Amino acid sequence: MATDREVIVVAGVGELGRYICEELQASSGFEVVVLTRGLAPNPWLESKGIRSFTTDYTPASVLQILNSTHATTLISCILISTPRYITVHTALLTACQQSAACKRLIPSEWIGDLETHPLKPAFYAASREPFRRVLEAQTEVAWTLFCLGWLADYFLPRAKTYMKPVLSMFPLDPDGWAACVRGSGDEGQSWTCGRDVGRAVVELCKADEWEQVTYVAGEWSTFNQAIKVMEKYHNRSMPRTQKPWHDVQRVLDTYKEGDEVTAEHEAAQVEEMSVLGCLACPKEKTLRQRQKYFSSVQFRDLEQLLQCASEMDFV
């Protein structure tokens, strides 16, 4: 199908990717198409009328799709925690390099302050970090590592967001109405809701040049402050427990670089990041980039997000 709109390809549309797809689809200038392994039917994509292409993530397969769709930009939301991440993303990059027009790539990062803490969580040392070096070593494809802190959607009831709860690592459980704080709860965090991330990605797709790392944030705060905001908004006190640090440390100590990361390791490494404040996007740079790229996006803070959730079926 010929289109006047610029084609943006999103690879790996599960949870976060849906917000990016919806916001690209809602924009006037872009058409979104999706790459998938096609392991199972995806009724969501069909319901949205979004074209999808099945790929095995070899360079040849991705290249054929980029060229046949005349894509200009490739965005990855693929979630892989193993070194397979490097293989798949290198295939995406190679395909972009060889393509006729797809010369911009956003790899699947979507984390916090990766410039100060490039090796957090620790399992990134064998997945995301090596691929960052691959990106730096080439110049044919423009790229940016898009960072957002925590997804603020985790403060919302499950029914209001595409993001599934991650109670093994996120301290607040809005459905179970409880908090399990790691550390003091006063460590600095930042968060952004998935919808605002999608809107920001659309704005970035309009920009002529990208910086190597792009940050967005709806708010800088702490989990103790977030509990207070939730309690005030819902007029209800939230039962609170404290996870002993030695429970987290015990799991951290069993991980060695190169090990296959288990769900338990993954959770402990993110809990560690949270206590070290690694998920807080650097404020000065984030605000500078907000002015440069995202002046039309209203990044919502937690209170505004709770208000939207009470007024809308879905945020």
Ligand SMILES: NC(=O)c1ccc[n+]([C@@H]2O[C@H](COP(=O)([O-])OP(=O)(O)OC[C@H]3O[C@@H](n4cnc5c(N)ncnc54)[C@H](OP(=O)(O)O)[C@@H]3O)[C@@H](O)[C@H]2O)c1
């Ligand atoms: N900052 C935060 O708070 C936060 C929270 C959540 C996620 N994230 C990040 O956001 C990104 C997307 O996360 P998500 O929660 O949206 O992920 P997800 O829904 O669990 O997975 C995204 C997609 O990845 C694809 N995929 C999975 N394994 C694959 C493999 N081995 N090879 C190729 N494709 C594979 C699948 O698409 P198909 O089945 O269609 O191929 C899947 O739907 C990740 O980088 C994640 O780390 C950040």
